[in-house]
Amino acid sequence: MTAPDIDAVAARLRQQLADHLATDGWLRSRQWRAAVEDVPRHEFVPRFYVETDAPGLTTWEPITPELIGVEEWLRRVYADDTLITQFDGRDIDWTDPKPISDAHPTSSSTLPALVVRMLEDLLVDDGMTVLEIGTGTGYSTALLTRRLGAGRVASVETDPGVAARARDALTRCGYAPRLLSGDGLRGYPGAPPFDRTIATMGVRSIPSAWVEQTRPGGIIVSTLRGWMRSLGLVRLTVGADRNAQGRFLTGEPSFMIARQQDAPESLGMIPAPGEGDARDTGHGPELLTMPDSGFIAQLAMPTARCFTLPGDDGAPATYVLDAAHGSFAVLAPLNGGGWTVRQGGPVRLWDDMEKALALWGAAGSPGPTAFGLTVTAGTQHVWLGTPDGPNWKLPAAA
Ligand SMILES: C[S@@+](CC[C@H](N)C(=O)[O-])C[C@H]1O[C@@H](n2cnc3c(N)ncnc32)[C@H](O)[C@@H]1O
Numbered sequence: 001m002t003a004p005d006i007d008a009v010a011a012r013l014r015q016q017l018a019d020h021l022a023t024d025g026w027l028r029s030r031q032w033r034a035a036v037e038d039v040p041r042h043e044f045v046p047r048f049y050v051e052t053d054a055p056g057l058t059t060w061e062p063i064t065p066e067l068i069g070v071e072e073w074l075r076r077v078y079a080d081d082t083l084i085t086q087f088d089g090r091d092i093d094w095t096d097p098k099p100i101s102d103a104h105p106t107s108s109s110t111l112p113a114l115v116v117r118m119l120e121d122l123l124v125d126d127g128m129t130v131l132e133i134g135t136g137t138g139y140s141t142a143l144l145t146r147r148l149g150a151g152r153v154a155s156v157e158t159d160p161g162v163a164a165r166a167r168d169a170l171t172r173c174g175y176a177p178r179l180l181s182g183d184g185l186r187g188y189p190g191a192p193p194f195d196r197t198i199a200t201m202g203v204r205s206i207p208s209a210w211v212e213q214t215r216p217g218g219i220i221v222s223t224l225r226g227w228m229r230s231l232g233l234v235r236l237t238v239g240a241d242r243n244a245q246g247r248f249l250t251g252e253p254s255f256m257i258a259r260q261q262d263a264p265e266s267l268g269m270i271p272a273p274g275e276g277d278a279r280d281t282g283h284g285p286e287l288l289t290m291p292d293s294g295f296i297a298q299l300a301m302p303t304a305r306c307f308t309l310p311g312d313d314g315a316p317a318t319y320v321l322d323a324a325h326g327s328f329a330v331l332a333p334l335n336g337g338g339w340t341v342r343q344g345g346p347v348r349l350w351d352d353m354e355k356a357l358a359l360w361g362a363a364g365s366p367g368p369t370a371f372g373l374t375v376t377a378g379t380q381h382v383w384l385g386t387p388d389g390p391n392w393k394l395p396a397a398a
Pocket residue numbers: 106107108109110115133134135136137138139140141156157158159162182183184185200201255256257258259260
């Protein structure tokens with residue numbers, strides 16, 4: 001049996017990936033298509049983990065050429081899949097890789113459909129400069145460099161080991177963007193303002209450095225997320241006054257949160273049985289997880305987290321805890337149907353949630369594109385409809 005010609009097989013698979021991304025409507029321009037067809041993803045992600053569809057605990061399985069053979073490995077590399085390259089901030093021991101569960105991915109090569117949709121959403125033109133936050137494997141940095149040229153792309157990665165591997169892969173493939181190993185929430189200090197800024201990790205609010213380092217008229221594309229869920233993708237235009245404003249884009253894509261903004265390990269105090277004031281509510285905990293109402297919940301309770309545990313009577317109850325304010329809401333099913341909510345602390349979380357739901361309902365329960373974000377030096381507000389419509393404050397950036 002002859003060894004497969006890796007370059008030829010990879011080139012064919014890249015064309016297939018580009019066809020697939022174009023058919024699905026993510027890849028729209030000739031220039032980004034050329035980049036997808038050219039950049040060898042397998043050089044950036046030589047070994048990785050992918051999520052399995054096994055029921056139960058989320059589990060990831062290792063994929064390497066040694067484990068599954070070169071052709072199948074290449075096929076997996078060029079699938080429209082997220083390829084995980086790090087868990088819990090620790091490097092993977094590749095000597096004898098085993099399936100992993102009960103872990104949090106902390107670095108990856110993002111789903112190609114999401115990568116190219118964000119690059120298209122960035123509205124770049126020839127000659128523009130781009131700052132990327134979250135180099136990761138370097139794959140998206142390579143796409144940007146292939147499209148715009150080395151002198152026009154800078155990328156920042158917070159994890160030194162991840163940053164070093166991306167640098168090696170970029171160099172090996174002949175791409176030479178400016179790379180910085182450091183906290184990308186500070187942007188790329190000292191660089192001239194960029195035409196575009198793109199973040200490939202989620203942030204709780206837009207760091208002021210990104211606005212300061214994007215030229216007036218320039219664009220910032222980033223996902224926002226909270227500790228309960230993602231708020232999706234925003235595209236902001238920086239104004240001459242150094243404020244930034246724009247709308248959420250379609251879908252609610254999700255990225256791993258910036259490491260410096262992850263939720264604290266401790267959930268805070270679980271309320272004692274009977275603590276707080278109870279009342280009936282027509283809104284059950286499914287609102288927290290459904291796509292559109294989950295977005296509203298994240299806005300209305302920006303520092304809360306939620307989980308399910310046995311409640312006072314042993315039946316499953318949903319706890320919404322806000323350690324920042326020492327507030328809680330506990331939802332439990334009522335025997336005859338409906339729900340009871342028990343709230344305590346200075347912020348009545350479920351009251352705020354229901355007020356937000358009512359405003360959203362009055363506006364016709366629209367999807368994310370009805371919402372926008374205004375970033376000023378002091379505060380950041382997500383608004384519904386227009387900038388002077390109903391609004392919710394985002395937590396201050398780190
Ligand atoms: C989803 S991965 C990036 C995917 C990448 N663009 C690619 O194509 O491979 C997110 C990356 O953001 C990095 N990250 C997290 N917080 C960061 C921060 N504050 N500054 C810079 N990078 C950060 C993570 O270490 C991780 O490598």
